[in-house]
Amino acid sequence: MEALKLFAKYAPNKTFFAVLLGTIAGLCYSALIPIVMMSLADDNTFAVGSSVTKLWGIEVTNSKFAALFFVLCVVILIFKSGSEIILNRLALNIRHNLRTELYDRVQRSSISSLEHVGPSRLIQALTTDVSAVVAGAGTFPQIITAVVTSLGVLSFLAYLDLNIFWFVIKVIVFGVVAYQIPIIIGTRYFSKAREHQDHLQEAVKGLIGGAKELKLSEGKKRAYNEQILQKEEMIVKDLEKTGSSIYTLTGNFGNLLCFFAIGGIGFIFINYHAISLPEIFASIMILLYVSGPIIMIMNFVPQLAMTQISLRKIDLLFYELPPEAVSEYINPVSSWQTVTLKDVYYNYPLQPNQSKSFVIGPVNIKINRGEITYITGGNGSGKSTLAKLLTLHYEASEGDIYFDGVKVVKERLNDYRQELSCIYSDYYLFDRLLDEKSLTEGYKEKINYYLKSFSMDKKVQLKDGRFTTLKLSDGQRRRLALIVTIIEDKPLILFDEWAADQDPMFKDIFYREILPSLKKKNKAIVVISHDDRYFDLADQMIIMESGKVIGSGMDNASKFEVVRVLAT
Numbered sequence: 001m002e003a004l005k006l007f008a009k010y011a012p013n014k015t016f017f018a019v020l021l022g023t024i025a026g027l028c029y030s031a032l033i034p035i036v037m038m039s040l041a042d043d044n045t046f047a048v049g050s051s052v053t054k055l056w057g058i059e060v061t062n063s064k065f066a067a068l069f070f071v072l073c074v075v076i077l078i079f080k081s082g083s084e085i086i087l088n089r090l091a092l093n094i095r096h097n098l099r100t101e102l103y104d105r106v107q108r109s110s111i112s113s114l115e116h117v118g119p120s121r122l123i124q125a126l127t128t129d130v131s132a133v134v135a136g137a138g139t140f141p142q143i144i145t146a147v148v149t150s151l152g153v154l155s156f157l158a159y160l161d162l163n164i165f166w167f168v169i170k171v172i173v174f175g176v177v178a179y180q181i182p183i184i185i186g187t188r189y190f191s192k193a194r195e196h197q198d199h200l201q202e203a204v205k206g207l208i209g210g211a212k213e214l215k216l217s218e219g220k221k222r223a224y225n226e227q228i229l230q231k232e233e234m235i236v237k238d239l240e241k242t243g244s245s246i247y248t249l250t251g252n253f254g255n256l257l258c259f260f261a262i263g264g265i266g267f268i269f270i271n272y273h274a275i276s277l278p279e280i281f282a283s284i285m286i287l288l289y290v291s292g293p294i295i296m297i298m299n300f301v302p303q304l305a306m307t308q309i310s311l312r313k314i315d316l317l318f319y320e321l322p323p324e325a326v327s328e329y330i331n332p333v334s335s336w337q338t339v340t341l342k343d344v345y346y347n348y349p350l351q352p353n354q355s356k357s358f359v360i361g362p363v364n365i366k367i368n369r370g371e372i373t374y375i376t377g378g379n380g381s382g383k384s385t386l387a388k389l390l391t392l393h394y395e396a397s398e399g400d401i402y403f404d405g406v407k408v409v410k411e412r413l414n415d416y417r418q419e420l421s422c423i424y425s426d427y428y429l430f431d432r433l434l435d436e437k438s439l440t441e442g443y444k445e446k447i448n449y450y451l452k453s454f455s456m457d458k459k460v461q462l463k464d465g466r467f468t469t470l471k472l473s474d475g476q477r478r479r480l481a482l483i484v485t486i487i488e489d490k491p492l493i494l495f496d497e498w499a500a501d502q503d504p505m506f507k508d509i510f511y512r513e514i515l516p517s518l519k520k521k522n523k524a525i526v527v528i529s530h531d532d533r534y535f536d537l538a539d540q541m542i543i544m545e546s547g548k549v550i551g552s553g554m555d556n557a558s559k560f561e562v563v564r565v566l567a568t
């Protein structure tokens with residue numbers, strides 16, 4: 001039902017109209033057999049020549065019933081097709097909308113929530129779950145028709161013989177109740193299998209991402225296959241095998257339900273009730289007719305259960321990715337000189353099997369425009385975490401960040417983020433300049449200039465707004481990312497170990513030419529770096545250890561102190 005609610009949420013009028021058409025088609029369906037039976041029951045029908053009309057040379061018995069039968073068939077064709085076409089088209093719209101909502105939520109949720117959810121779950125939801133929900137919901141039109149047909153035909157059975165009607169209802173109620181138990185058990189297996197599909201997705205990520213490493217060691221490859229990939233594959237396979245066997249058994253039991261009722265009438269019911277042969281035949285005919293729609297309804301239940309599993313997965317994802325309470329509209333920030341972090345702490349959420357999470361803080365630092373600030377420290381000391389705090393991706397657990405004297409409040413996070421750009425250690429390189437502010441006068445010349453400066457002009461060009469290739473070496477990709485960042489021309493630029501994989505010549509260009517030129521443009525430059533050869537360029541050094549700033553300095557004496565601490 002929740003899947004139908006989804007339809008109603010996106011397009012209430014169309015959904016109502018489709019349900020109405022499906023209902024009318026179902027009513028017409030349920031009237032077909034009664035019409036034939038009533039026509040045949042008409043005494044005059046079999047008297048030769050009576051009630052026979054000639055139509056285009058063909059003798060038609062009981063022409064009024066025949067005409068009604070024909071009209072109903074046409075109505076069924078039009079209304080049922082109309083209902084299905086509307087809901088199928090709606091289903092495709094909903095798939096599009098649901099995915100768009102998820103894309104939007106991913107863009108509006110915080111980086112920490114995204115890191116918590118992880119890409120595997122997101123991809124699985126966007127592909128498998130959204131399609132499962134829409135496929136399940138897409139069968140609704142047939143179900144509506146089937147339900148109305150069943151109700152209509154059973155009502156006719158009640159009109160024919162109330163005793164048989166009640167007998168059939170008892171068989172159906174018993175069948176439906178008995179049907180639910182294995183369906184619940186089967187659904188549990190599918191639900192568990194769905195959980196493991198997320199792990200499987202993660203394992204496939206390792207298979208592709210770690211292909212090079214696995215190829216270099218047979219033992220590693222075998223262990224990965226046995227302990228991770230095949231383990232998850234087997235779990236999913238076994239759970240789904242059990243679930244589908246239960247569903248198949250239950251489905252076939254459901255399919256036989258009407259035949260149980262027919263058998264019951266033929267072998268048991270007649271021993272307790274006086275009933276004429278024509279009535280028995282009529283009832284059996286009705287039950288045979290209604291068996292199709294009832295089987296369809298029964299088979300729909302497992303599909304609905306799968307739809308529910310996927311819906312719950314999507315709902316959970318929306319819950320775990322709450323949108324940040326930031327304004328959608330950018331209100332430009334007035335010119336600023338200094339970013340100040342005052343008693344800032346950040347706690348990573350506790351991971352499973354972890355007794356203590358990593359904490360950064362207290363951090364008390366100032367980043368000035370027109371200056372180069374280095375952040376340095378050992379691996380795992382919290383430099384990248386500090387970078388995410390500084391670029392306003394992580395929300396400080398305690399303390400505040402100020403742009404000049406103005407505290408950055410949640411609602412204005414987006415405004416301040418527009419002032420910053422960063423090349424993170426796990427940066428993503430887009431194949432074009434997406435920021436429209438980059439596409440100012442002369443941007444092509446600027447790009448060409450920098451491509452040439454970094455000896456990249458023979459490798460990649462900007463054509464029709466896109467880079468001709470991204471199939472570059474790691475160092476070249478980083479250089480291209482640097483060019484894009486320079487072109488974006490934001491007031492604060494942060495480089496997280498940008499130069500780590502550059503050769504000495506490009507390192508030198510970066511530290512001795514690019515950074516000073518950005519400084520001259522009055523940018524606030526933050527460089528996370530271990531390159532002590534270039535520490536002399538810093539206006540300020542910040543040194544981190546175990547999440548704490550253990551040294552910072554603006555003057556040469558303090559810089560010397562920092563270098564000395566690093567050396568010990």
Ligand SMILES: Nc1ncnc2c1ncn2[C@@H]1O[C@H](COP(=O)(O)OP(=O)(O)OP(=O)(O)O)[C@@H](O)[C@H]1O
Pocket residue numbers: 115348349351358377378379380381382383384385386
């Ligand atoms: N997504 C995360 N969830 C939980 N804890 C994390 C996460 N990312 C990092 N950490 C923790 O934060 C600590 C600091 O990580 P961070 O990446 O900030 O260090 P770093 O100084 O940049 O290290 P490196 O020089 O190796 O890049 C790590 O030791 C780890 O325990």
